[in-house]
Amino acid sequence: MPCKILEKERLIPGQTSKLVIDAPHIAKKAQPGNFVILRVCEKGERIPLTIADADPERGTITIVYLVMGKSTALLETLDAGDSILDLCGPLGKPTHIEKAGTVICVGGGTGIAAMHHIAKGHHKAGNHVVAVIGARSKDLLLFYDELSSFCPEVLVSTDDGSFGHKGLVTDLLRQRLETDKTVSEVVAVGPVPMMAAVAKTTEPFGVKTTVSLNSIMVDGIGMCGACRVSVGGETRFACVDGPEFDGHKVDFNELRQRLAAFKPQEKASYDHHCKCTCAGEK
Amino acid sequence: MTATAERKPAGGRKIAPRVDMPCQPAGERIRNFEEVALGYTQQMATEEARRCLQCKNPKCVKGCPVEVPIRDFIGQLAKGDLEGAYRTIKSTNSLPGVCGRVCPQENQCEGACVLNAKGQPVAIGRLERYVADTYMALDACDHLAARLTCPAVDPELRVACIGSGPASLTVAGYLSARGIKVTVFEALHEVGGVLVYGIPEFRLPKSAIVEKEVQALRTQEVDFVTNWVGGRTFSIDDLFAEGYRAVFIGVGAGLPRFLGVPGENLTGVFSANEYLTRVNLGRAYAFPDYDTPVYQGRNVTVYGGGNVAMDAARTALRLGAESVRIVYRRTRDELPARHEELEHAEEEGVILELLANPVAFHGDEMGRLTGVTLQRMQLGEPDASGRRSPVPVEGDTYELPTDLAVIAVGTRPNPILLEATPQLKLSRRGYIEVNEETGETSIPNVFAGGDIVTGAATVILAMGAGRRAAKEIRRRLKGGE
Ligand SMILES: Cc1cc2nc3c(=O)[nH]c(=O)nc-3n(C[C@H](O)[C@H](O)[C@H](O)COP(=O)(O)OP(=O)(O)OC[C@H]3O[C@@H](n4cnc5c(N)ncnc54)[C@H](O)[C@@H]3O)c2cc1C
Ligand SMILES: Cc1cc2nc3c(=O)[nH]c(=O)nc-3n(C[C@H](O)[C@H](O)[C@H](O)COP(=O)(O)OP(=O)(O)OC[C@H]3O[C@@H](n4cnc5c(N)ncnc54)[C@H](O)[C@@H]3O)c2cc1C
Ligand code: SF4
Ligand code: SF4
Numbered sequence: 088m089p090c091k092i093l094e095k096e097r098l099i100p101g102q103t104s105k106l107v108i109d110a111p112h113i114a115k116k117a118q119p120g121n122f123v124i125l126r127v128c129e130k131g132e133r134i135p136l137t138i139a140d141a142d143p144e145r146g147t148i149t150i151v152y153l154v155m156g157k158s159t160a161l162l163e164t165l166d167a168g169d170s171i172l173d174l175c176g177p178l179g180k181p182t183h184i185e186k187a188g189t190v191i192c193v194g195g196g197t198g199i200a201a202m203h204h205i206a207k208g209h210h211k212a213g214n215h216v217v218a219v220i221g222a223r224s225k226d227l228l229l230f231y232d233e234l235s236s237f238c239p240e241v242l243v244s245t246d247d248g249s250f251g252h253k254g255l256v257t258d259l260l261r262q263r264l265e266t267d268k269t270v271s272e273v274v275a276v277g278p279v280p281m282m283a284a285v286a287k288t289t290e291p292f293g294v295k296t297t298v299s300l301n302s303i304m305v306d307g308i309g310m311c312g313a314c315r316v317s318v319g320g321e322t323r324f325a326c327v328d329g330p331e332f333d334g335h336k337v338d339f340n341e342l343r344q345r346l347a348a349f350k351p352q353e354k355a356s357y358d359h360h361c362k363c364t365c366a367g368e369k
Numbered sequence: 370m371t372a373t374a375e376r377k378p379a380g381g382r383k384i385a386p387r388v389d390m391p392c393q394p395a396g397e398r399i400r401n402f403e404e405v406a407l408g409y410t411q412q413m414a415t416e417e418a419r420r421c422l423q424c425k426n427p428k429c430v431k432g433c434p435v436e437v438p439i440r441d442f443i444g445q446l447a448k449g450d451l452e453g454a455y456r457t458i459k460s461t462n463s464l465p466g467v468c469g470r471v472c473p474q475e476n477q478c479e480g481a482c483v484l485n486a487k488g489q490p491v492a493i494g495r496l497e498r499y500v501a502d503t504y505m506a507l508d509a510c511d512h513l514a515a516r517l518t519c520p521a522v523d524p525e526l527r528v529a530c531i532g533s534g535p536a537s538l539t540v541a542g543y544l545s546a547r548g549i550k551v552t553v554f555e556a557l558h559e560v561g562g563v564l565v566y567g568i569p570e571f572r573l574p575k576s577a578i579v580e581k582e583v584q585a586l587r588t589q590e591v592d593f594v595t596n597w598v599g600g601r602t603f604s605i606d607d608l609f610a611e612g613y614r615a616v617f618i619g620v621g622a623g624l625p626r627f628l629g630v631p632g633e634n635l636t637g638v639f640s641a642n643e644y645l646t647r648v649n650l651g652r653a654y655a656f657p658d659y660d661t662p663v664y665q666g667r668n669v670t671v672y673g674g675g676n677v678a679m680d681a682a683r684t685a686l687r688l689g690a691e692s693v694r695i696v697y698r699r700t701r702d703e704l705p706a707r708h709e710e711l712e713h714a715e716e717e718g719v720i721l722e723l724l725a726n727p728v729a730f731h732g733d734e735m736g737r738l739t740g741v742t743l744q745r746m747q748l749g750e751p752d753a754s755g756r757r758s759p760v761p762v763e764g765d766t767y768e769l770p771t772d773l774a775v776i777a778v779g780t781r782p783n784p785i786l787l788e789a790t791p792q793l794k795l796s797r798r799g800y801i802e803v804n805e806e807t808g809e810t811s812i813p814n815v816f817a818g819g820d821i822v823t824g825a826a827t828v829i830l831a832m833g834a835g836r837r838a839a840k841e842i843r844r845r846l847k848g849g850e
């Protein structure tokens with residue numbers, strides 16, 4: 088059943104957009120940490136995207152994506168009023184949320200949007216949520232206002248110093264952990280190198296660290312093993328056992344290598360798309 | 370014409386040999402994804418149908434899990450009554466075009482046929498396929514006409530099926546033909562289960578066969594809802610709350626097993642499910658026109674010996690591999706794949722690497738697969754079940770270069786629905802426990818069948834289970850016999 092896009096907001100033109108999609112059946116069940124798998128068109132690939140927000144009353148879910156290759160470029164051609172051919176979810180295990188005190192939620196790049204839903208869940212559970220977000224520069228920073236609306240603290244870092252701390256999110260995280268002993272958990276969502284760095288930063292402090300892994304997926308319901316990751320030496324399927332795992336146990340190097348599995352084909356597909364972006368095919 | 374075919378049976382009558390089915394030549398077919406076996410012509414079908422002895426007590430039927438009235442349909446076919454033959458088959462089998470192609474007939478109907486004693490059973494599967502294909506090719510109105518014999522569907526009598534593999538499709542076919550409204554919920558974006566994501570196009574054409582069978586169910590007012598995941602998008606309790614009177618679970622056993630050897634997560638090592646799903650469901654053979662990519666292997670190794678391994682190996686050949694080896698722990702005699710698939714695979718150039726077992730995969734500094742270490746095996750003493758199990762030959766290992774490894778060593782139950790439904794009683798192996806006669810689970814009015822009950826088995830066994838459950842559901846909803 089195709090699902091209609093109700094709103095589209097170009098957060099970073101040509102790069103990142105936010106879609107609000109009419110999907111009451113998913114909105115009703117979506118919890119922080121869940122994702123959807125979607126297919127833009129008949130010939131499209133199934134791709135996973137995190138549910139950045141859900142409104143069960145209105146019957147909508149929100150997704151935020153970064154244009155990476157062919158499928159996300161195709162998604163970017165859609166506008167409010169268009170429909171997404173297949174939308175399946177909510178998938179994955181929801182974030183484990185309990186009242187625990189202070190929780191630091193770290194987000195990088197598009198991961199900030201995904202992290203936002205988790206942060207909201209922790210906030211609703213009564214935790215003191217510290218959001219730590221980073222981007223290359225001020226205009227690439229996502230969800231600052233949304234996070235500020237409920238997080239008592241939003242700490243920002245940019246690579247070029249155009250906003251907040253000049254440097255990395257892990258600098259802010261380390262400073263906080265050094266001075267604040269009440270932190271019960273750190274959650275990180277973002278690019279693999281960032282999540283790996285967060286896990287490394289928190290390790291000496293012995294603070295529980297949860298990362299949301301974005302391995303390549305096909306079905307998203309546990310039937311293919313494409314999404315497998317090594318956690319504490321065991322093979323786990325990110326789509327059904329995760330996507331969130333203990334950051335101190337994840338083999339990030341393997342994840343990085345597995346994410347590159349289809350690089351040449353992805354490029355071929357993207358070039359093919361650019362060569363013949365015929366609106367009729369979408 | 371083999372020697373056995375010339376021998377005279379007890380009755381003194383000579384048995385003509387089985388009529389061969391024409392195939393695409395091996396050299397040609399490894400360059401395309403079109404169907405390998407081309408099916409009988411009318412003349413061939415008639416000739417083969419006439420070989421049937423029309424036994425008083427047909428043994429063949431006992432070999433068919435859904436009890437197709439084999440003798441009767443073959444008799445009708447021999448007389449040229451195609452329509453009658455189709456109706457006869459359809460009276461117990463809702464997917465004849467599929468079964469005629471993929472049933473392991475040698476262990477089922479044809480294995481039980483009296484003529485099998487002479488090694489020349491009636492080619493029941495090929496005839497079933499012929500009838501289904503020929504009938505399907507007729508005008509659509511003819512299909513609709515068949516509906517007039519079915520009672521009108523009662524919108525109040527609602528049954529839900531979870532998963533859309535052959536087990537659920539059988540439930541849907543049986544119940545909808547008896548006036549019960551069926552809705553099938555499928556997690557993926559296409560309907561058919563393994564028939565669409567697993568078994569390749571060259572063995573079971575998707576749009577020509579599977580879609581047609583599904584379309585026939587649609588004309589019986591079966592609703593299909595895709596992208597709907599039991600245990601995530603909805604729960605079994607939700608279904609009852611929405612007014613469904615019974616639920617059938619047919620979610621299959623698709624969670625792939627891995628070997629648990631070092632190097633298994635290197636890029637280039639795939640489960641057969643991932644490899645085949647990319648190619649079949651994602652149509653990766655038409656990449657980049659279709660967006661789903663697949664790994665291009667030069668020296669491909671496939672691990673396992675069943676139909677799944679054969680399908681993966683033959684798919685790799687068609688995608689342009691230079692060499693494809695099936696690595697199997699036992700000997701050729703123990704290979705569990707259908708005979709026809711094994712023969713076709715060998716004709717196409719698949720190499721059997723027998724009595725070998727992988728012990729480690731190796732990769733380069735980028736984490737890409739480059740080779741495998743294999744352990745030489747030998748067959749040991751027969752175990753309790755009488756099977757000779759493979760044992761390693763001490764110290765005898767060797768290396769093979771490989772850049773694409775496909776693991777086809779079996780599956781486990783699909784987890785999502787089971788985890789979300791803790792009341793469902795499971796067996797020790799993690800499959801759903803059911804009452805053998807009715808198919809009912811530990812939850813009243815919730816039934817289950819197919820691979821999620823038995824573990825990975827066959828299309829026809831899944832259909833048999835669906836049929837059993839459907840009979841009981843009908844009895845409960847409508848009473849009587
Ligand atoms: C559970 C989950 C949640 C996700 N949530 C989001 C989200 O909310 N927003 C968002 O923008 N992206 C998200 N992703 C990543 C997103 O799925 C990929 O960016 C997308 O599949 C790329 O598809 P493409 O065809 O546009 O690019 P492709 O051409 O397929 O890939 C381009 C490059 O992206 C990388 N890549 C491929 N697949 C993935 C992947 N699954 N994850 C990360 N990188 C990948 C590869 O290195 C590749 O070279 C999520 C992934 C997972 C597994
Ligand atoms: C490659 C391959 C080749 C094979 N070849 C043969 C052959 O030649 N002959 C033969 O007889 N058998 C063959 N088999 C085995 C046969 O296909 C299976 O035994 C049969 O399909 C099982 O049917 P099923 O109805 O139990 O489930 P499946 O066909 O497995 O279908 C289950 C369906 O349920 C869906 N599902 C799973 N979880 C959920 C959920 N939570 N909610 C909604 N839907 C869900 C799945 O997506 C799937 O579509 C083969 C299998 C494979 C993989
Ligand atoms: S359904 Fe399968 S087992 Fe039964 S008669 Fe047909 S081919 Fe044989
Ligand atoms: S057992 Fe063989 S010969 Fe006898 S009726 Fe069945 S198919 Fe015909």
Ligand code: FES
Binds near residue numbers: 307310312314315
């Ligand atoms: S995506 Fe297929 S098992 Fe996780």
